[in-house]
Amino acid sequence: MELSDIQTTGKGRVYYLASHTNVGLVCIDRDALLIDSGLDDDAAKKIDRIAVGKNVGLHTVISTHHHADHCGGNAYLQRVHPQMAFLAPDVEAALISSPELEPMYLFGSPDVPKELRNKFLQAQPTRNVAVLPAGRFMWHDYLLDVVPLQGHSPNQIGIGVGKNVLFCADSVFGEEVLAKHKIPFYMDIGSTRKTFEWLRQSDYQLYVPSHGEPFGDIASVVSAHEEVVDSVEDYVRNSLRGKMTFDDLLRTVCDGYSAPIDSLQRYVLMKTVISGFVSHLYEKGELCFAFDKNVMYLTRK
Numbered sequence: 471m472e473l474s475d476i477q478t479t480g481k482g483r484v485y486y487l488a489s490h491t492n493v494g495l496v497c498i499d500r501d502a503l504l505i506d507s508g509l510d511d512d513a514a515k516k517i518d519r520i521a522v523g524k525n526v527g528l529h530t531v532i533s534t535h536h537h538a539d540h541c542g543g544n545a546y547l548q549r550v551h552p553q554m555a556f557l558a559p560d561v562e563a564a565l566i567s568s569p570e571l572e573p574m575y576l577f578g579s580p581d582v583p584k585e586l587r588n589k590f591l592q593a594q595p596t597r598n599v600a601v602l603p604a605g606r607f608m609w610h611d612y613l614l615d616v617v618p619l620q621g622h623s624p625n626q627i628g629i630g631v632g633k634n635v636l637f638c639a640d641s642v643f644g645e646e647v648l649a650k651h652k653i654p655f656y657m658d659i660g661s662t663r664k665t666f667e668w669l670r671q672s673d674y675q676l677y678v679p680s681h682g683e684p685f686g687d688i689a690s691v692v693s694a695h696e697e698v699v700d701s702v703e704d705y706v707r708n709s710l711r712g713k714m715t716f717d718d719l720l721r722t723v724c725d726g727y728s729a730p731i732d733s734l735q736r737y738v739l740m741k742t743v744i745s746g747f748v749s750h751l752y753e754k755g756e757l758c759f760a761f762d763k764n765v766m767y768l769t770r771k
C-alpha cells in the first residue's frame with residue numbers, strides 16, 4: 471500500500487493509498503477522514519500504520535458502498551478506534567451493518583452455501599453506521615461533496631474534495647481493470663448510464679477510481695466504459711432468439727466474452743450482472759418473460 475500526495479491546501483492534505491482497493495485519506499490538522507477501508511484487517515492495519523506515520527488520528531470513515539473490498543477494514547478500525555465515526559449512504563449503510571445480506575441477495579436464499587460466505591462477498595459487520603445523505607458538507611476546512619454514483623451497487627456514492635479530486639469508487643475502473651474484467655460489474659444498467667452522463671459533465675482535476683490509476687480525462691474514460699456496456703447490451707439483445715432460458719442466455723454471453731463461470735461465486739456474480747441487462751431490456755419493452763411447463767423463458771419482443 472503506497473501513499474500518494476494528490477493535493478495540498480493551506481492547512482490540509484489529500485492522499486490516496488494505492489492498493490487492490492484504493493483508499494482516500496483527507497487530513498487536516500491532526501485529524502484524518504478515510505474514504506473506504508480496504509478488504510480486511512490486514513488492509514486496515516496498513517492504513518492505521520500510515521496514519522500513525524503521518525501523525526494523524528483516524529476520525530471518520532466514509533464507505534462508498536457495501537462491497538467487502540471497500541468496507542472490510544471497518545471492523546478492525548472500529549475495534550482499535552472505538553470513537554471513530556462510520557458513514558455510508560442509505561441502503562449501503564444497512565448492507566454494511568448486516569453484511570450477511572450480500573451473499574443472501576446474490577444466492578437468493580438466507581440459507582447460503584458456505585463457499586459464498588467468504589471475505590470477498592461478506593465483510594465483517596460494522597456497528598452504528600450513520601446514513602450520509604447526498605449533498606455537501608464541511609469537514610474542517612474541506613468542502614466535501616457526496617455524489618450519487620449508482621449502478622455498480624444500489625446506492626454507491628463518490629466523494630468530491632473541493633473542485634480538485636473526485637474519489638469515484640467503482641463507477642468506472644482503471645483501463646487495465648476494465649480490460650481484464652471483460653464484462654464489468656454493473657448491477658443496474660439504467661442507473662449506470664445516468665452515472666456515466668453525470669461523470670461526463672463533471673470537471674474535477676483528478677479522478678481516483680477504487681481499482682486502477684487516477685486519471686484526469688473523464689470523458690475518454692466514460693466513453694470506454696459506455697462502449698463496453700453498449701456492446702454487452704447489444705450482445706444480450708442479439709443473443710435472444712426464440713425462447714431462451716436465463717441460463718442459456720448467461721452461457722451464450724459468457725462464451726461470447728470469454729468470461730468463464732467455473733465456481734458458484736463466479737456464477738452468482740455473472741448471474742447478477744446479466745440479470746441487470748435482462749431487467750434493463752424488459753424496462754425498455756424489448757424483452758418478455760414467458761412460462762411453459764415450469765420453465766421461465768426470455769423472448770425478444
Ligand SMILES: [Zn+2]
Nearest residue numbers: 535537622640
Ligand atoms: Zn464494488
